[in-house]
Amino acid sequence: MKLIAADAGSTRAPGLNVLEIANTEDPRALDLAGVTRIDLNFPKFTDGRAYSQAFLLRRRLGFAGEIRATGDVLIDQLVQMERTGFDVAVLREDQHLEFAQAQFDRFKGFYQGDAVTVQPAFAREGAST
Numbered sequence: 001m002k003l004i005a006a007d008a009g010s011t012r013a014p015g016l017n018v019l020e021i022a023n024t025e026d027p028r029a030l031d032l033a034g035v036t037r038i039d040l041n042f043p044k045f046t047d048g049r050a051y052s053q054a055f056l057l058r059r060r061l062g063f064a065g066e067i068r069a070t071g072d073v074l075i076d077q078l079v080q081m082e083r084t085g086f087d088v089a090v091l092r093e094d095q096h097l098e099f100a101q102a103q104f105d106r107f108k109g110f111y112q113g114d115a116v117t118v119q120p121a122f123a124r125e126g127a128s129t
Contacts, residue, residue, distance in 0.1 A: 001082045003100050006093040023049040027056050032063060040086075042071035051084045058085030058115040075100045079107055085115035 020039045021027060032038075038057060040050035050069065057063040068088040069081050075095050082104075091100055112120055 002088045003097055004090045005097055006091055021053060027053050027061060035065060037066040037068060039068045039070050042073055045072045045074050054085040055115050075103055078103050083114035
């Protein structure tokens with residue numbers, strides 16, 4: 001997952017077709033043709049609707065572009081964000097990039113499947129033998 005500091009300047013992408021989806025919108029009702037990046041906002045870290053939106057976009061709708069987490073993004077959320085389909089996270093101002101990157105080093109793997117690695121560990125291990 002790519003991490004961006006809040007003070008890194010503008011995260012706008014000139015020339016890209018970026019769609020910002022509010023937490024109240026259903027991604028299944030949107031036209032995603034030509035969209036290269038979707039920004040999902042966390043208005044508060046306790047609001048988890050963007051996780052569901054990211055999962056829907058990746059697994060059910062097959063969106064292959066970039067999904068970016070914006071808003072009240074904390075270090076503690078990053079691993080779950082990655083597992084639900086986010087590619088990029090713009091960290092809240094008081095969060096530090098070096099601490100954020102260390103979160104990924106804490107977890108070497110997961111037994112369950114997720115939006116990125118669909119098969120659970122037992123199926124992945126059984127397929128390699």
